[in-house]
Amino acid sequence: MTxxxxxxxxxxKTYRGRLRSPRQKALDGLDLTVDSGxxxxxxxxxxxxxxxxxxxxxxxxxxxxxxxxxMFGRSVPHELPAVVSDVGAxxxxxxxxxxxxxxxxxTYLNDVAGLxxxxxxxxxxxxxxxxxxxxxxxGYSLGMRQRLGxxxxxxxxxxxxxLDEPSNGLDPAGIRDVRALLRRLADDGTTVLLSSHLLAEVxxxxxxxxxxxxxxxxxxxxxxxxxxxxxxxGGRLRARVPDLDAARRTLAAAGLTVTxxxxxxxxxxxxxxxxxxxxxxxxxxxxxxxxxDRVGLEEAFxxxxxxxxxxxxx
Amino acid sequence: xxxxxxxxxxxxxxxxxxxxxCVALLLGIVxxxxxxxxxxxNDVAAAHRHAARTAERFTExxxxxxxxxxxxxxxxxxxxxxxxxxxxxxxxAFFSDPRYSFHDNVRxxxxxxxxxxxxxxxxxxxxxxxxxxxxxxFASLLTWEPRRLRVAAAKVAAVVVGSLAIATVxxxxxxxxxxxxAAAHGTFATVHTDGPPQPHFAEQVWAMAGRAALxxxxxxxxxxxxxxxxxxxxxxxxxxIGYLIVGEGIIGGLRHGDVRHHLLQSRLDALLHGxxxxxxxxxxxxxxxxxxxxxxxxxxxxxxxxxxxxxxAVLMAIALTILQRRDVT
Numbered sequence: 058m059t060x061x062x063x064x065x066x067x068x069x070k071t072y073r074g075r076l077r078s079p080r081q082k083a084l085d086g087l088d089l090t091v092d093s094g095x096x097x098x099x100x101x102x103x104x105x106x107x108x109x110x111x112x113x114x115x116x117x118x119x120x121x122x123x124x125x126x127x128m129f130g131r132s133v134p135h136e137l138p139a140v141v142s143d144v145g146a147x148x149x150x151x152x153x154x155x156x157x158x159x160x161x162x163x164t165y166l167n168d169v170a171g172l173x174x175x176x177x178x179x180x181x182x183x184x185x186x187x188x189x190x191x192x193x194x195x196g197y198s199l200g201m202r203q204r205l206g207x208x209x210x211x212x213x214x215x216x217x218x219x220l221d222e223p224s225n226g227l228d229p230a231g232i233r234d235v236r237a238l239l240r241r242l243a244d245d246g247t248t249v250l251l252s253s254h255l256l257a258e259v260x261x262x263x264x265x266x267x268x269x270x271x272x273x274x275x276x277x278x279x280x281x282x283x284x285x286x287x288x289x290x291g292g293r294l295r296a297r298v299p300d301l302d303a304a305r306r307t308l309a310a311a312g313l314t315v316t317x318x319x320x321x322x323x324x325x326x327x328x329x330x331x332x333x334x335x336x337x338x339x340x341x342x343x344x345x346x347x348x349x350d351r352v353g354l355e356e357a358f359x360x361x362x363x364x365x366x367x368x369x370x371x
Numbered sequence: 372x373x374x375x376x377x378x379x380x381x382x383x384x385x386x387x388x389x390x391x392x393c394v395a396l397l398l399g400i401v402x403x404x405x406x407x408x409x410x411x412x413n414d415v416a417a418a419h420r421h422a423a424r425t426a427e428r429f430t431e432x433x434x435x436x437x438x439x440x441x442x443x444x445x446x447x448x449x450x451x452x453x454x455x456x457x458x459x460x461x462x463x464a465f466f467s468d469p470r471y472s473f474h475d476n477v478r479x480x481x482x483x484x485x486x487x488x489x490x491x492x493x494x495x496x497x498x499x500x501x502x503x504x505x506x507x508x509f510a511s512l513l514t515w516e517p518r519r520l521r522v523a524a525a526k527v528a529a530v531v532v533g534s535l536a537i538a539t540v541x542x543x544x545x546x547x548x549x550x551x552x553a554a555a556h557g558t559f560a561t562v563h564t565d566g567p568p569q570p571h572f573a574e575q576v577w578a579m580a581g582r583a584a585l586x587x588x589x590x591x592x593x594x595x596x597x598x599x600x601x602x603x604x605x606x607x608x609x610x611x612i613g614y615l616i617v618g619e620g621i622i623g624g625l626r627h628g629d630v631r632h633h634l635l636q637s638r639l640d641a642l643l644h645g646x647x648x649x650x651x652x653x654x655x656x657x658x659x660x661x662x663x664x665x666x667x668x669x670x671x672x673x674x675x676x677x678x679x680x681x682x683x684a685v686l687m688a689i690a691l692t693i694l695q696r697r698d699v700t
Contacts, residue, residue: 168378
């Protein structure tokens with residue numbers, strides 16, 4: 058097995074418009090690399106940015122116009138049959154036969170893959186659906202269907218899990234359970250590609266993240282690096298000092314960008330925090346507090362996707 | 372592929388539409404059996420007596436009518452105005468054998484089984500495949516088996532074989548029910564001549580049953596191909612029924628002689644019954660168009676079967692090609 062679970066290069070896809078509606082460019086040279094080996098990779102982007110189309114392309118459901126798609130080093134869709142047994146997927150709302158029970162739905166999928174019958178009970182237990190497994194799916198709530206979808210994705214004990222908004226319809230406890238499940242799966246060696254709108258979820262559970270907008274990759278990398286990138290070049294520090302004006306003048310004179318906010322100094326463009334302590338100490342100003350001011354993923358997402366929007370507009 | 376087939380067969384059998392169709396067929400067979408039993412009898416002597424009484428009544432009515440007609444006419448004009456005096460008709464002219472003849476009905480029973488099996492196959496195929504597209508489960512399945520042609524082939528095979536099995540069992544039960552009626556209230560021989568069955572009659576019936584099976588498979592296959600193309604149950608059924616009933620009705624009506632033998636219904640009819648005949652229009656010297664038994668066209672089962680299979684193959688090839696190329700959303 059190669060070290061790269063997913064490798065997407067310069068992927069383009071345009072949907073034909075129906076009748077008089079225009080053609081829609083869903084992917085415009087998108088790149089995505091997901092390393093294998095127990096990682097959770099977040100896949101973020103605004104609505105219509107091409108996330109679901111990318112996941113569908115990975116599963117061979119949509120035919121792309123150009124670009125390369127590989128999973129575990131195998132070209133998709135031509136060599137997809139060779140790796141599909143290692144890939145579990147939940148794309149958008151999970152679809153099941155409404156007039157069959159949850160167990161029967163899972164049994165059919167289980168039998169298509171030739172898996173042992175006991176696997177159905179195992180995954181039902183994992184998603185806490187054992188008690189309702191014999192009820193018809195049409196009687197399930199949205200959250201129960203979502204859990205059944207996750208159970209179906211887990212049936213194959215996949216090395217790669219593609220999840221598109223897995224927390225849709227789940228209550229807070231369900232969302233927490235899914236988060237814990239994803240972390241547990243990753244710790245057991247499963248690679249998870251998680252497309253989600255819940256930025257807090259992604260921030261808490263993901264090791265890496267790729268942000269896309271307008272069918273293109275805006276940024277990708279470890280979550281911390283992406284946050285740093287969104288904060289601007291270098292770090293951003295928040296300082297509390299006895300004399301705000303004197304400290305601001307001193308730091309500005311040293312070439313740093315300083316603003317005041319809520320009685321604190323906000324210093325940007327600092328590569329090394331010791332620069333701040335040294336400059337202020339030399340001026341006889343002593344810090345009461347110096348903290349790194351982190352940009353949250355939500356802010357980073359908005360900053361980066363806004364930038365991308367402006368680039369497209371210009 | 373065998374796993375996929377097994378799953379599709381089980382799903383076909385577990386569907387509510389399949390099960391309710393089987394129940395409806397069973398009830399229909401029972402109703403036909405009861406109806407045939409109630410309308411038949413072994414009492415041939417009573418039927419002869421009834422025929423004799425009817426013949427007597429008819430003769431009396433005929434005489435009375437002639438007397439009334441002749442009452443106000445001179446004797447030399449009676450024959451001319453009231454017609455010549457007819458001899459009384461024999462009682463046999465009014466005799467209808469009350470016994471149920473299995474021999475005389477077996478072809479119609481096989482034909483009925485074929486028509487019902489074909490309609491059922493069309494509906495089951497359009498529903499099995501169309502409903503999957505609508506529900507999105509087709510796409511889900513492709514995340515387990517991405518070879519689209521295999522998935523489609525398994526579904527088509529399941530619905531064709533399943534529908535054929537239902538049609539075969541239903542026809543067998545229908546023949547069984549009518550055999551019971553024949554044993555209790557009739558005969559297995561023909562009642563037209565009371566003689567032995569025609570030579571090769573059994574072979575002819577078996578051949579017809581084989582052709583009926585082919586018709587069921589073709590029509591079910593057409594339903595499956597349309598559902599793969601339209602991705603919607605109602606759309607597939609609408610196109611099928613719209614073409615067969617409205618489209619072919621209009622085409623056949625407008626171009627009676629030229630194209631009728633090319634219409635799918637004519638082909639399937641010829642395939643089922645062994646041959647299909649129809650009158651060709653002839654133009655009289657005065658310009659009027661008429662139909663005469665001297666000008667008939669015939670389509671035989673073999674050529675009809677070939678043409679129907681070609682139609683199915685072309686439609687299925689188009690459906691599978693589009694399935695292979697189009698996005699599954």
